[in-house]
Amino acid sequence: MRNPFSKPKADKQAEEPVPTAPVVEATVAVTDTSTGKPEDVTTTKSNSLASSGSDVAKSELEDGSVGAEKVAAHGPPGEQPEGDFPPFRQQLLIMSALLMSVFLIAIDQTIVATAIPRMTDEFHSLDDVGWYGSAFMLTASCFQLLFGRIYTFYTPKYVFMLLILVFEIGSAICGAAPNSTTFIVGRAVAGTGVAGIMNGAIILMLSTLPLAKRPMWMGLFGAVFGVASVVGPLVGGAFTTDVTWRWCFYINLPIGAVAIVVVLFLIKPSPAVQSGLSIRQQLAKLDIVGQICLLPCIVCLLIALQWGGSVYEYSNWRMIILYLFFGLLLVGFVLVQIFMQNVATIPARVIRNRSMIFGMLHTFCVSACMLSLTYFLPIWFQAIKGTSAVRSGIDTIPLVLSLVVGNIMAGQIVGRIGYYTAMAWASAVVVPIGAGLLNTLNVNTRSPTWIGYQILVGFGIGLGMQQGTMAAQTVLPPKDVPLGVSLMMFMRQFSGAIFVSVSQNVFDTQLVSQLTKFDTGLSSQEIINTGATNIRGVVPAAQLPELLQVYNLAIRKVFQVALIVACISVIGALGMEWKSLKDKNALGAGGDGKKTTSKPSTPDEKV
Structure with missing residues (x-):
């Protein structure tokens, strides 16, 4: 599919200040004000974020919006010559280090799921499970937009290294945590680092690889996320069962250290886009x-x-x-x-768009459904089925793998037909059906049944996961696309932070209310503090079947939460406009249906 950004460049035009908008999975935006008389064009000039050795003037670097994915695929104006990039072997080392960094932040979101039941046994903190995910996603989402601008103030190489260090510190705190509260603090610190690592990896790639090599490595970034989603629960289960759950976090330390060393010695520092600003000026540009x-x-x-x-x-x-x-x-x-529109995190001109509003709702609901299931399915397997941590990781592979397959398939279909709304509709149909079927799970459910249910709901989530992002790329003008995409990513992280806690509250409330109905010799709080996997050892054998029924009912209530938000996603899907990516490509417009004109490109502007 032809890239919507690959079009002739127009002369600079006057624009209002646009906030920067980093995107965790694919796009990093760097924006600033530029002066000059407006012209009758609707295109904007894109420039490199961090092009080592570039002679591009600072005024050019600050002009317009710069999407890392766009620049990675097509190259910036004034693209540095092939000889200015590192040698091939050095490129391999640098990109391997960047991929390791991306792998760390990707696997950290899933590796903890299968370890949580064992952690609740040790910390006696079943009622804190919601915070284990929410604390991480809270800081990752709230600081996501902030770090995109910070990358423009300081040398990207050093900002990237600092954020990896912050993530490493958070991982070390989690691994050494003596109690649940310390672990939650560690997760929040790690999330702060994660908020800017993906952005930095893409920025550093721009000064490492020539144009021709970037598309392949951009694809590898996505592949790393998919692989990490699959192996995360397995690795977490293996560590938890055979060593200790603490190694789910200690393993980050040597990998992150290697990435820092490689970046430190092999990547040349490149000047920041707005390096000359004072602290006061920097603060003035931040929300x-x-x-x-x-x-x-x-x-x-x-x-x-x-x-x-x-x-x-x-x-x-x-x-x-x-x-x-x-x-x-x-x-x-x-x-x-x-x-304060000049520095606003969410500019009104973007949020007023119909497809943006409903796309954000759809993304929020699909992600909330996914995170609720990801965190509580392992608890169901370990508590109800009595499986080990590693086995519960294996048992959740149908969900994660089908999600990856659905995501890839949706991308291929949208690329062919052009309409992202079709996949959003398909997701809005499949996900509620799958989530509804999960609500029928009971103590005696056999493996073919829960495997099929997971495949159905995972495939539906995969179909809808990226459609809000595609809507942002289609309906917004080019200068606002990075910001729109970043808002979709913010909603994805934000929904996880909220609904992991919502699910935990529903689980605790239901479990406590049901435990009061029969006498086990233990108080409700004692049973909760026992943890998900140790419950079989503290309850009399005669009462265990009844207690498992109570546990099963409480977890099914969480699945009902997932079902509710899956049904709400229908509203988001129906509200998105039917606009084609191909139409935008053909017209060169930002979804407004108006054909754009531009002056002939200069040689430096040609891609």
């Missing part, structure tokens, strides 16, 4: 007030979701204060986005 409102706003919501109904009644004064602060901070964040 600091918005970030101050957003992070505590989400924290208040997560705590309220964690405590409500299980720890405190919803009418408790603590809950009222949490919801009050959540509401006030949310209003503050919205006001900042409205009245």
